[in-house]
Amino acid sequence: MHQAVRWGLPYIMKHRFWIVVGFIVNLLVMVAALINPYMAGRIVADVIQGGRSDLLFPYLGIMVGNTIWRSVARYWFRVLSERISQDVLFELRRDVYHKLHIQNFTWFDKNRVGDIMSRMTGDLEAIRGFIAFDMFAIPESILLYISAVIVMGMINVPLTIAMIILAPVVMVAATMQSKEIMPAFREVREQFSKLNSVSEENIGGNRVVKAFTQEEYEVEKFTKANQAFYDSNTKTAQVRVKYMPVMETAAALLPLILLLFGSILVINGQIELWHIITLSGYLWMLDGPTRMFGWYVNNMQNFVTSLEKVHDMMRSKIYIQNPHVAETTTRVGGAVEFQNVGFCYDIYAPQPYILKNVSFKAERGQTVGIVGGTGSGKTALVNLISRFYDVQEGAVLVDGVNVKDYDIYDLRRGISYAMQDVFLHSDTVEGNIAFGVPDTAMENVYASATITDADSFIRKMPEEYDTVIGERGVGLSGGQKQRISLARAIATEPSILILDDVTSAVDMETEHRIQEALAERVIKDGSGPTTFIVAHRLSAVRSADLILVLESGEITERGTHDELVALGGYYAQLYEEQRGSK
Secondary structure, three states, X not given: OOHHHHHHHHHHHOOHHHHHHHHHHHHHHHHHHOHHHHHHHHHHHHHHHOOOHHHHHHHHHHHHHHHHHHHHHHHHHHHHHHHHHHHHHHHHHHHHHHHHHHOOHHHHHHOOHHHHXXXXXXXXXXXXXXXXXXXXXXXXHHHHHHHHHHHHHHHOHHHHHHHOOOHHHHHHHHHHHHHHHHXXXXXXXXXHHHXXXXXXXXXXXXXXXXXXXXXXXXXXXXXXXXHHHHHHHHHHHHHHHHHHHHHHHHHHHHHHHHHHHHHHHHHOOOOOHHHHHHHHHHHHHHHHHHHHHHHHHHHHHHHHHHHHHHHHHXXXXXXXXXXXXXXXXXXXXXXXXXXXXXXXXXXXXXXXXXXXXXXXEEOOOOEEEEEEOOOOOHHHHHHOOOOOOOOOEEXXXXXXXXXXXXXXXXXXXXXXXXXXXXXXXXXXXXXXXOOOOOOOOHHHHHHHHHHOOOHHHHOOOOOHHHOEOOHHHOOOOHHHHHHHHHHHHHHOOOOEEEEEOOOOOOOHHHHHHHHHHHHHHHHHHHOOOEEEEEOOOHHHOOOOOEEEEEEOOEEEEEEOHHHHHHHOOHHHHHHHHHHHHO
């Protein structure tokens, strides 16, 4: 059995009771479908030819009652099949979403958002559609076909053989189609992912596009992706067009075969006219499956292709996960030590190291400043503390314990980030600040916003802290977003606070007020959290207990502000440049 199908089968089999009920109801509907054609034949034989007019209304009553029963049962079956498919979709989407949340940063670095979204939407919907309709329709069509052949054979074997003589042709065409259409469906799903990626990029970056007047270029790029998607769909359609006429022709020939051979048999006295009427009533049971066979093959291949893409995402390896026996703690203390750390982002194909031989120690409550040029590894360094990535060499210790030995959630609960790339949810200001501690008191929200100098502009908003801000903070300035992000980090009252260039978008005066408030009410001269400040402005790290200077991933200078200025190296030169620029 296909590996992806083996993976997906338990989701379906979890609902096997209702699936069996659905099959039973469907079987009863199918049995009921055999009654009306037979009764139509009996009307011709007994009423029209036999003169038994008294049987007309009883026969019609049976047909009407049978039709009503079939309609009610069919309706109930459709509700049931839709419910089953929605339940499976819910469980699949829940597990896929959970997998996304436990997946590593490295995996997100490698996969496009558009591709992930296409799996969460298009692929999962294709799976649901197959379960809702084709999973029941395929066995139903097979049983209908077999039943029709058996009933027809009971009436007249030679005529039945003539009716099914084209079945092998249909089977061969469907087999050939399935071999060609599988890679075509894979290409369709891949191009759909690329189209989603282009769309997502342009919607998310529409301000950049407009700022650089690149609308025409982006439209052209989208057009190319759209054309590729169009071409892949056209290729799939061409495969269908190649084989569908064979199946359609075979189905269209069935009435002609019945009329031709049936007439000959009636003329020769081998069967009666009512037999032809009965057989024509069963003709749809051969015609429908014959016409739909190719579509079933298409839908099954589309189902398997979508299942493969979702399965690929679900089986992707999680490199950063809890150890079998994890070190648990209610809250980390805050002491951090790097021991000869070597690190690169790409664990799949190691690159030259981003960080090399990095060693330092920060005692609980100390403030560590990290400075260096662009690409020197500052953000990479602080990302290792929360184990967003794993080191390739050396070790990162928190409270003397390797971060790889901690329960990940215990470790990260004591660490708070104000990240360089500010992300705010489409929620209230309060909701964004209290994101890490949803049950916190409003006094904590107010205090955190006051420390970051955000309270003043929040109070001027239409609904103050209840104001809903746009997606990703649309409508706020860069400095306002940074201050709300910083307030969010402070609100959790962490043991380790990481500030990654969080005041780059605010003016010098505001930055000074934030630094003073942080020093007075958060850092507290060693009694607050262990604080890591990544900054380009040296004013942000001037009062730090330890300043690390990174160049090309290595610590080239370390010490206090005064010690580094006296050293006369990179830090001193940068300090003079920034002081002169003022």
